Amino acid sequence: MQERGKKTPYIIGLTGGIGSGKSTISSMFEELGAEIVDADKISHSIVRKNTPLHKEIVKHFGPDILDEKEELNRPLLRNIIFNDSKEKAWLEALMHPAIKNTISGIIKESQNPYIILSVPLLLESENYDFVDRVLVIDVPESLQLERIGKRDNISTELAQSIIKSQMNRSERNKRADDIIVNDAPIEEIRELVKQLHVKYQQAT
Ligand code: ADP
Numbered sequence: 001m002q003e004r005g006k007k008t009p010y011i012i013g014l015t016g017g018i019g020s021g022k023s024t025i026s027s028m029f030e031e032l033g034a035e036i037v038d039a040d041k042i043s044h045s046i047v048r049k050n051t052p053l054h055k056e057i058v059k060h061f062g063p064d065i066l067d068e069k070e071e072l073n074r075p076l077l078r079n080i081i082f083n084d085s086k087e088k089a090w091l092e093a094l095m096h097p098a099i100k101n102t103i104s105g106i107i108k109e110s111q112n113p114y115i116i117l118s119v120p121l122l123l124e125s126e127n128y129d130f131v132d133r134v135l136v137i138d139v140p141e142s143l144q145l146e147r148i149g150k151r152d153n154i155s156t157e158l159a160q161s162i163i164k165s166q167m168n169r170s171e172r173n174k175r176a177d178d179i180i181v182n183d184a185p186i187e188e189i190r191e192l193v194k195q196l197h198v199k200y201q202q203a204t
Pocket of ligand 1: 016017018019022023025147148151183185189
């Protein structure tokens with residue numbers, strides 16, 4: 001049961017392709033005082049050393065899945081599940097309920113009128129049907145490649161293959177309630193974020 005007088009925050013699902021500007025734009029919302037929930041950060045924190053999920057994963061894949069600090073070797077794990085759909089399904093079945101529980105807990109505790117829930121694969125996943133509104137960060141692919149190249153120091157081929165594995169731009173944009181086209185200077189984008197912040201504060 002809800003506490004008297006406490007309203008559930010409005011949930012804005014923020015998504016976009018790799019390098020579209022999700023982190024940059026989430027930080028802009030945060031600077032304005034919005035509450036940010038980052039699904040990627042949650043998925044990392046629930047499998048840290050000494051957590052129950054960390055133990056489950058080591059039991060399943062064996063100790064070779066650990067790095068020298070006994071944390072999960074993420075690139076190795078990513079590689080395994082990229083090449084084995086059964087292992088991918090196993091890991092997702094383990095992780096998703098825990099991610100969802102953590103997010104639900106944060107939403108329940110929140111005193112804010114709205115929450116920005118940042119999820120890279122929001123529209124690809126079936127786990128986020130509780131989102132009230134979808135904000136897509138959109139960029140032309142050429143700019144996306146340029147920014148990923150600068151940020152991650154990976155080859156154009158790898159960046160292109162990651163982009164290909166994600167939902168395509170027009171499909172993603174079709175499912176958006178709001179779109180920020182992040183091809184303008186940072187200060188212009190900040191203005192758009194301010195306008196959305198005002199709108200989201202009034203959302204019910
Ligand atoms: P994502 O979180 O979606 O992967 P980031 O927010 O990390 O993307 O942005 C990718 C890169 O592009 C970062 O290096 C960021 O500083 C840069 N960037 C984002 N938005 C802009 C912008 N409007 N102008 C210039 N650089 C930008």
